[in-house]
Amino acid sequence: MIKTEFFETAVEQGFYGVDKGGLFGKKDNVRKYWEDLSVKILMKPPILELLNHKEKIRIVDFGCGSGEGYELITHISPIERPTKRDFLLTPEQIEIYLGMDISKSMIDSGKSIYSKNQNMKFIQADLSKEYPFLEEEPFDIYMSTYSSPSHLTVEELGRLVEKVFQHTSKKSYLVLDLFGKYSPEWPCYWDDPDNKMSAYNMAWLHLPDKLKQEDIEPYYVKYWERKSLIKLLTNAASVTSKRIKIMTKDRSILVGRHIDTGFFNSHPQSLRYQVNRLFDRDYEGRVDELKADISFLKPYINKFPETVERINCYLLQWNTVVNFCEALIKNNNDLIKKLIESTDETLSEELKMLAWLFRNRERFPVDNFWASVMGPQLACVLRNLELNLPEGIGCGHGLFCIVEIN
Ligand SMILES: C[S@@+](CC[C@H](N)C(=O)[O-])C[C@H]1O[C@@H](n2cnc3c(N)ncnc32)[C@H](O)[C@@H]1O
Numbered sequence: 001m002i003k004t005e006f007f008e009t010a011v012e013q014g015f016y017g018v019d020k021g022g023l024f025g026k027k028d029n030v031r032k033y034w035e036d037l038s039v040k041i042l043m044k045p046p047i048l049e050l051l052n053h054k055e056k057i058r059i060v061d062f063g064c065g066s067g068e069g070y071e072l073i074t075h076i077s078p079i080e081r082p083t084k085r086d087f088l089l090t091p092e093q094i095e096i097y098l099g100m101d102i103s104k105s106m107i108d109s110g111k112s113i114y115s116k117n118q119n120m121k122f123i124q125a126d127l128s129k130e131y132p133f134l135e136e137e138p139f140d141i142y143m144s145t146y147s148s149p150s151h152l153t154v155e156e157l158g159r160l161v162e163k164v165f166q167h168t169s170k171k172s173y174l175v176l177d178l179f180g181k182y183s184p185e186w187p188c189y190w191d192d193p194d195n196k197m198s199a200y201n202m203a204w205l206h207l208p209d210k211l212k213q214e215d216i217e218p219y220y221v222k223y224w225e226r227k228s229l230i231k232l233l234t235n236a237a238s239v240t241s242k243r244i245k246i247m248t249k250d251r252s253i254l255v256g257r258h259i260d261t262g263f264f265n266s267h268p269q270s271l272r273y274q275v276n277r278l279f280d281r282d283y284e285g286r287v288d289e290l291k292a293d294i295s296f297l298k299p300y301i302n303k304f305p306e307t308v309e310r311i312n313c314y315l316l317q318w319n320t321v322v323n324f325c326e327a328l329i330k331n332n333n334d335l336i337k338k339l340i341e342s343t344d345e346t347l348s349e350e351l352k353m354l355a356w357l358f359r360n361r362e363r364f365p366v367d368n369f370w371a372s373v374m375g376p377q378l379a380c381v382l383r384n385l386e387l388n389l390p391e392g393i394g395c396g397h398g399l400f401c402i403v404e405i406n
Pocket of ligand 1: 064125
């Protein structure tokens with residue numbers, strides 16, 4: 001019995017069992033290597049700016065779940081290299097992380113995971129009407145991740161933002177991570193009036209099994225686009241006499257969760273699944289299945305020209321990269337040359353890098369070059385092209401917004 005005790009404990013603690021996380025599910029590869037990474041890259045400049053003036057920073061996380069936001073901000077890469085520090089912001093540099101969530105089980109889970117962290121506090125609160133953070137000293141970052149504030153109505157979010165602006169005393173940041181209204185996942189919502197809450201579901205959790213109607217429980221959220229968000233923020237700034245600067249980014253334009261389910265657009269394409277495969281070191285991505293199609297958005301072109309144009313612009317870059325990889329595999333040198341010469345400088349540089357990798361595959365001592373080297377690199381190119389797009393308009397699964405408050 002004593003001999004196996006250690007292993008019994010290890011199994012109980014979940015260290016054994018099959019890890020299937022990467023290809024599907026909540027923390028799949030796209031979440032880890034695309035979405036989390038975008039959040040970290042975008043939050044880096046404000047954190048750096050704060051650390052230039054303060055030794056310790058104060059953070060409140062709205063709709064914190066079990067503290068996922070804390071993990072994100074404490075795992076941002078450092079700015080200088082070489083460095084002894086693994087991350088830009090260490091737990092010791094956080095004076096307080098206050099997580100707030102309506103769900104008791106989320107709060108209990110956060111309390112239990114971080115029970116040893118003296119600087120972390122979790123409070124159960126309904127942010128549509130409760131603001132316990134106001135009882136604390138002002139914070140430097142008022143953050144949210146993965147659509148938490150989309151659970152609030154326009155009025156409720158407006159009220160919360162006003163409370164935040166009133167609460168700030170010096171330069172601080174508000175981070176709002178919302179559902180994007182103009183995602184190709186749900187054109188059925190593009191024309192919705194501003195104050196409407198519309199259905200969302202987590203049917204994607206059930207992939208790859210066939211989606212069953214009884215598994216699909218909808219809940220209602222607010223989908224946001226840039227213009228209404230700016231209106232809400234500038235209004236709150238004017239009521240509270242604050243000066244603000246706003247930055248927005250579209251996240252997961254073609255790899256949103258419901259791109260694969262086709263639940264809201266009746267046009268399922270397994271793009272997220274294929275990108276999950278690309279990031280995975282065991283699986284090869286299927287290049288032919290990576291080609292994206294938005295022809296189903298045709299009926300929306302006249303009414304939403306800017307939106308369709310932005311999505312199409314990204315889609316063209318995406319498909320160029322995919323066609324390029326296909327040309328590499330088929331050794332189609334004419335097409336390789338043509339694509340490098342006909343694209344803009346940034347994309348052309350990415351294509352040249354992919355070509356170099358592919359042609360130097362002998363230099364990489366791995367079992368499966370495509371799965372281990374080429375696939376992950378291709379996924380990074382698709383991600384970086386999205387990160388390089390101009391200000392977000394709400395055409396991704398997520399509309400990420402950072403507000404500098406002065
Ligand atoms: C999609 S989860 C995101 C959780 C976490 N921030 C993350 O990054 O994974 C949305 C969270 O918002 C919380 N939430 C929904 N409505 C809320 C409300 N009115 N007040 C506070 N939290 C709320 C939910 O309980 C849930 O934990």
